[in-house]
Amino acid sequence: MYFSNNQINNKPKTKRSISMLKTTKMLLVLLFVILLQTNSYSQMRQDAIWAKMAPAGSIKLDGVLDEAVWSKAEEVKVVYGKPGPLPTSAWRSEFQEDVYFDQTNATVKFLSTTDNKLYLAFYVPDSSIGGTSDWARWDGILMSVKNKGSEDRPAPADEYFYTWWLEGLPEAMKTPVAGNGPRFIGKWGTWDDTTRTAEKKAAWNAVTKVIGTSNDDSTPDQAWVVEMMIDLGVEGYDITKPGGDAVAINFSIWDGDWIFKGDPLKIASARTWYQGPWGNANGVNVARILGDPGVTVDASVLPEIMPDxxxxxxxxxxxxxxxxxxxxxxxxxxxxxxxxxxxxxxxxxxxxxxxxxxxQFQPELGGNPRPPILDPxxxxxxxxxxxxxxxxxxxxxxxxxxxxxxxxxxxxxxxxxxxxxxxxxxxxxxxxxxxxxxxxxxxxxxxxxxxxxxxxxxxxxxxxxxxxxxxxxxxxxxxxxxxxxxxxxxxxxxxxxxxxxxxxxxxxxxxxxxxxxxxxxxxxxxxxxxxxxxxxxxxxxxxxxxxVIGSEPNANNGRQDAIWAKMAPAGSIKLDGVLDEAVWSKAEEVKV
The missing domain is CATH 2.60.40.1190 (Immunoglobulin-like)
Known part of the structure; x- marks a missing residue:
């Protein structure tokens, strides 16, 4: 499942209808160079992860994460200040980085279910939880799911914003209340209210448990825990079909600290992301979240995720x-x-x-209407x-x-x-x-x-x-x-x-x-x-x-009535008709 290396291309050749301190930056470059020199070229992809499939109804959306299936989920770490999963996971300070000490160090887990839903669990240690209506003075998860069901390409970026940010609400609702949870903004949320229809809740929902008290810095908090569900069908994905699907997602975890402490000099905020930071834009990159009915929570060995x-x-x-x-x-x-x-x-x-x-994109030229493409x-x-x-x-x-x-x-x-x-x-x-x-x-x-x-x-x-x-x-x-x-x-x-x-x-x-x-x-x-x-x-x-080009045992200058069947370890192929095992990419082939 990657771009072809075939020696013959079978496609017809015809037309078809803000700045960092220099010392910090030098250290970051050094860290990236060390990683570049020490990693194996065959390393697992860091921009893709399996959401193992569990039975429908096996997860109760309560923010507790006590279901047994969560212990079998794949996970990523989202850590401020360190090179994240390649190639584009990273971080950025939003306010007073010099006093940002309780930095994001979150764990995010992924599961899917047989009714075509994606579940995410966020465990976010944090000593100061909550938010106001001011910019970047809040905690939250800003996520983008690319809408595969749209006819547009690239697929539109649908925003899923789960946050303590109070902007957009009526003035009477902009006062933070101790103990309040996050609100839903974006495609399945509301900007100027906190009420949501049953349809929106069925498409996207989440429950948060705060270990501590939100919007109250009188005593330190410990963490906030989110259990989230996304109905993939509303975005055009179907992970239940044979061969499954790859869901294009990116998200950032926003962290606003000591907003309610009463000392402006201690307030700090930042965002840390997995592959891309923004919710409503097709920018930077996406993570590939893979779901397949053959890859369940009971799978002891996961299929290798091949390179593109x-x-x-x-x-x-x-x-x-x-x-x-x-x-x-x-x-x-x-x-x-x-x-x-x-x-x-x-x-x-x-x-x-x-x-x-x-x-693809066709710009307007000189303010004129876009004409038909005569020679694509x-x-x-x-x-x-x-x-x-x-x-x-x-x-x-x-x-x-x-x-x-x-x-x-x-x-x-x-x-x-x-x-x-x-x-x-x-x-x-x-x-x-x-x-x-x-x-x-x-x-x-x-x-x-x-x-x-x-x-x-x-x-x-x-x-x-x-x-x-x-x-x-x-x-x-x-x-x-x-x-x-x-x-x-x-x-x-x-x-x-x-x-x-x-x-x-x-x-x-x-x-x-x-x-x-x-x-x-x-x-x-x-x-x-x-x-x-x-x-x-x-x-x-x-x-x-x-x-190596030209070193294949059945190269064109060799016998055409014989071919090598390279040997793979026993058990490395699952007989399911999917051909997603890594060894198939190394197999010899003939054209019939």
Whole structure:
């Protein structure tokens, strides 16, 4: 279940209808580099987790967490001030970090049930619990569930906000009351009231137990415990079907301390998140919460969660000449996948939450209505690595190749990868944009961070035009172009041996067509996982040194009437027709 490494691409090549202290930042970079150098490339994914399935009705929503099934749940830690689960879990201070001593150190557990519900348990140690109507003076959970049931892609971000924040309520209700619990805001909550319909409660509900007294700092509290239920059906997911489903979620835990102490100098607030901080935006990244009827609370061994992509090793081949022509044999064995405007078929082939986070966008040009797309974009993306170099390519079909300085009209490709050596102001690795397009004179140009990498000697690139393609000539029919990039990953913070051999990012294909009639002009952007450095998600990819291009026992130059059945440990395959065991990704195959 990942981007293909097949030597033959079977898709038709046709068109388809705020700042940190410098010393602190240096320490963070050092921590990330240490993790990068010591982790195994085969480590378990940190952005995905199983919600084991329990029988419907086995969990009582009371905030006590005393059901036996909770002891069998998978969990993540959400900890302020330390590198969180890769690639984008992190934290940020909201107010007076220098007096923020009781920092978030929460445990979050996940379960699912046979009636298509997701259950989450939050155990949040906290000595000061509650909130007011002021900004960032409250505790709470800000969550986003991406609405798979929507026809829009990327799927809209539905907000689930469970909090002691009192803003939006009538003035008479804005006075904090000792002992009061959190309120529900967002799609299934209410902004200006605390009442909720039965429909909203059935879609999303939670119960909180406070060990202590909320909205009262006369004595220290101990913790707040949340038991939460989400009906996945209302968001378009079905974890009960054969093969299950992957739910795209992210959340942050907000912590406001000593708000009621009477000493403004002791007030502090912060947020700490799992993969992404915001509730109503498709930004940063998502966690993949997996549910499957075959993965129950009684499962002793969980299926391995495969990477979104496995990038093979090209060590058996000479380095390709970076000339924009993808004619070297090594490219036929590269990891490859397609991007196409308007192709739900292609998008739905992306693994896990790829179909939800990948998407497309057509901006308005000059304030004019959006016209029909006459020549929808199509591109095939390829990647392999050799030593500490990542080779990337795009083979793009385009009947009208043009150059422009206006971003919304460009023809080009953007690769987006996390820089493992640069930590941003939100305390996770900065995503860098590497873009190639054509300028107003029709000349290919390196844009964004690719230009910086080229200028510093870490990258080289080239573009070739396919067939009789011309740039900026509307009187002919073009075929398209090819882009080839060689990137020294040391320029993106990797050690020479590539450390944990993980790569996080996505690819965006831009296509703009302009005509004599400006009302017919359009520009489009279509992406796999990530459109830009902001989001919506990041593919988890592995630079696999053992997946060597051309070394397969049944390579094309060998016998075609024989094939290797590689040996796996006994018991490593469950006969259920799902093929989700890791060993299947390493099996030899034939095409019939």
């Amino acid at each position: 992509g496995v990038i093979p090793n090209g060590k058996n081949y000479t380095d390709p000449i970076v000339d924009g022509k993808l004619d070297e044999e090594v490219w036929s064995g590269a990891m490859n996948f397609d991007i196409a405007w308007g192709s739900e078929e292609i998008r739905n082939d992306y693994p896990y939450t790829g179909p939800v986070s990948s998407g 974009s199509y591109g095939n993306i390829k990647m392999f690595f050799k030593d500490h170099y990542l080779y990337m390519a795009a083979d793009v079909n385009d009947q009208l190749v043009q150059g422009t300085s206006e971003y919304d009209r460009i023809d080009g490709v953007r690769f987006i990868f996390q820089d493992r050596g640069t930590i941003n102001s939100d305390n996770f690795g900065q995503f860098q944009q590497l873009r190639v397009d054509f300028d107003a004179a029709g000349i290919p140009i390196a844009e964004e961070y690719l230009k910086t990498l080229v200028d510093s000697g870490y990258a080289e690139w080239a573009v070739s035009l396919k067939g009789a393609t011309t740039v900026g000539n509307n009187s002919d029919v073009d075929e398209g172009y090819q882009i080839e990039i060689k990137l020294d990953l040391q320029g993106m913070g990797y050690p020479t041996d590539l450390g944990d051999k993980l790569l996080f990012g996505g690819v965006m294909l831009a296509d703009g067509d302009s005509f004599d009639d400006p009302l017919a002009d359009y520009g489009t952007r279509t992406w796999a996982f990530r459109e830009n450095d902001w989001g919506p998600a990041a593919a988890w990819m592995v630079l696999d040194p053992d997946k």
